[in-house]
Amino acid sequence: MNPLRSLILAAAGSDTVRRVVTGAPATRGVVDRFIAGETVTDALAVVTRLAEDGLYVTLDHLGEHTEDVQQAEEAVQACLGLLDRLHSEGLSVRAEVSLKLSAIGLGLDEKLALDNAYRVCAAAEQCATTVTLDMEEYDSVDATLRVHAELRRTWPWVGAVLQSYLKRTEADAVALAQPDSRVRLCKGAYAAGAGVAHPGGHEVDLSYVRAANTLLAGDGYPMFATHDPRLIPLLRERVHWYGRKQGTYEYQMLYGVRPDEQRRLAAEGETVRVYVPFGRNSYGYLMRRLAERPANLAFFLRSLASR
Numbered sequence: 001m002n003p004l005r006s007l008i009l010a011a012a013g014s015d016t017v018r019r020v021v022t023g024a025p026a027t028r029g030v031v032d033r034f035i036a037g038e039t040v041t042d043a044l045a046v047v048t049r050l051a052e053d054g055l056y057v058t059l060d061h062l063g064e065h066t067e068d069v070q071q072a073e074e075a076v077q078a079c080l081g082l083l084d085r086l087h088s089e090g091l092s093v094r095a096e097v098s099l100k101l102s103a104i105g106l107g108l109d110e111k112l113a114l115d116n117a118y119r120v121c122a123a124a125e126q127c128a129t130t131v132t133l134d135m136e137e138y139d140s141v142d143a144t145l146r147v148h149a150e151l152r153r154t155w156p157w158v159g160a161v162l163q164s165y166l167k168r169t170e171a172d173a174v175a176l177a178q179p180d181s182r183v184r185l186c187k188g189a190y191a192a193g194a195g196v197a198h199p200g201g202h203e204v205d206l207s208y209v210r211a212a213n214t215l216l217a218g219d220g221y222p223m224f225a226t227h228d229p230r231l232i233p234l235l236r237e238r239v240h241w242y243g244r245k246q247g248t249y250e251y252q253m254l255y256g257v258r259p260d261e262q263r264r265l266a267a268e269g270e271t272v273r274v275y276v277p278f279g280r281n282s283y284g285y286l287m288r289r290l291a292e293r294p295a296n297l298a299f300f301l302r303s304l305a306s307r
């Protein structure tokens, strides 16, 4: 992993860094770029705007690593409230929900997280939409895939995420390329040790393409989450090679990243889904965006210096 990226991800755990970043006026600019706002109303306004451009959305109510049962319950209630509004405002055909299991109790008890995820998936079914389980730190991958497998027994449409920086991902892609599966393939946004992760960007890209081939050759619905200007044309070529028709796979990008490319692909008939985070707990999400791209860090530091 790029040393600057490792440094930022490691610093993200420090309370001092958290105080500086969350207290800095410069944070506002970064927040506005990557986050839809604090409330469900803010998020739904963004869904409506993106839908006008032919884009689909997956909504993330920000929050992760809850420390007690009450916090986990609040996260579940936030998801249920979001689903309710999506449905009542006729937006559930355009938007689904992304769920972090650590927000609904995975760090406390796997059974609690499973029960809570059941409630969210049951509500999503009522609202005629879907849920995708975000993938988080390496030490939660097995538990997340276990919960995913359990949920799929009732709802085959529950999505999983694979991170191509992990060496295990090719095997996981084989296991998940099943009929009706929905699998988001991304590079991975967390710090992961050399033993379990590919050492550099090139290996991560090769792993991405191998997993993409596996998913495209299978019977599921692959969701290619990347902004990489070299990978996207390659994926389009692979899609063609496997004889996949538009609508049997999709591209995904983050809110605020390459919006022109999102619209360009949609205008060419591709299904494009934008990951839209909203809420107050933006720290972890923002630190991962800063770590991904030195230019984002420079943007943050410049605005800090100009105050």
Ligand code: FDA
Pocket (backbone or CB within 6 Å): 133, 134, 135, 136, 161, 163, 184, 186, 187, 188, 189, 190, 225, 226, 227, 228, 229, 252, 253, 254, 257, 258, 273, 274, 275, 288, 289, 290, 292, 293, 296
């Ligand atoms: P890469 O990082 O190589 O970037 C390629 C190019 O994209 C850059 O040169 C730049 O132009 C642009 N770009 C990328 N990131 C940018 C940023 N932050 N700001 C501005 N420009 C940027 N990860 C994870 O571990 N678990 C998960 O569940 C998810 N979920 C998820 C959903 C969706 C829809 C997306 C798009 C991504 C994720 N990720 C994720 C994050 C993912 O793992 C990865 O960290 C980022 O997508 C960046 O990787 P790229 O594939 O874009 O390539």
